[in-house]
């Protein structure tokens with residue numbers, strides 16, 4: 063009799079415990095992985111120490127801890143002006159800077175190459191650092207450069223950035239410059255690269271490649287792929303976002319799309335407002351571009367200088383959540399994650415100012431009725447699954 067009474071009591075206690083957990087407790091307990099952050103490029107240009115609290119930018123180790131961020135994929139990136147003889151070298155310089163950060167703060171951050179190491183880092187309360195090489199041009203068409211980058215910890219390779227390679231076409235080129243492309247999609251050499259990445263256990267990132275490359279890769283890969291920082295094209299029709307058919311194909315492959323926070327990918331009205339803003343400040347933007355020798359960086363500065371104006375361009379947080387919820391409803395909760403693009407874009411939804419703000423996503427998902435189990439998957443579980451599935455030979 064006593065036993066019979068104990069069981070409902072135990073269940074009641076469990077229920078009370080689940081109900082009394084705050085969104086922050088649920089968030090902090092989950093493993094949170096962000097698959098895309100560009101801070102290393104800023105760190106190199108501005109000589110920042112991102113181990114210390116920064117007043118600008120979106121990421122440093124201090125704020126990341128507050129936001130409950132357990133694992134970060136650091137983007138290794140250089141523009142198309144780097145080519146044969148320079149791009150691979152630059153990629154290695156950026157990796158050196160991540161290694162230097164880890165050497166300065168060995169108690170707080172560590173390089174991980176697989177899911178076991180990631181989970182070990184979480185247990186040790188260290189940030190797990192992963193490397194994502196964003197742009198196939200950095201391998202300079204050489205398989206041995208892929209091997210070398212993989213040895214240094216490359217967790218994923220984004221097959222193209224906005225510029226196509228000689229073996230894969232980008233979303234930008236497939237959409238805007240299709241006639242000038244020598245090939246559309248993946249060439250035979252591109253297919254060999256996909257197989258090689260599969261063998262090495264390096265994940266294939268399809269966030270920047272064009273639609274033809276996307277489908278060619280899905281027909282070639284033997285492992286699940288990722289889109290490390292893209293959103294839903296149906297909600298925001300921008301060429302880097304994924305159409306419903308692409309999302310369905312990605313789910314069939316077992317892959318995951320990690321939702322990008324950039325206002326331009328979240329809100330379909332953003333780019334028009336953004337163009338009006340940059341046109342209104344053209345002279346200032348031109349002189350900043352000259353000063354920094356980089357238009358993207360100049361635009362970021364312009365956004366900070368005119369903060370009151372640019373605040374009005376930001377979409378509501380609910381629109382970012384809508385992308386997550388839309389994709390979950392379309393292809394299931396096993397195929398969505400977080401890829402902020404922090405430190406890589408000039409504007410994010412209201413309330414998403416930096417890495418301290420991830421708990422707001424957890425709180426919003428709870429409000430929509432998402433279970434703790436679902437939230438665990440979105441925050442990091444899906445990434446761990448796809449990382450495990452990509453394990454090399």
Ligand SMILES: [Zn+2]
Nearest residue numbers: 196269270291
């Ligand atoms: Zn990108």
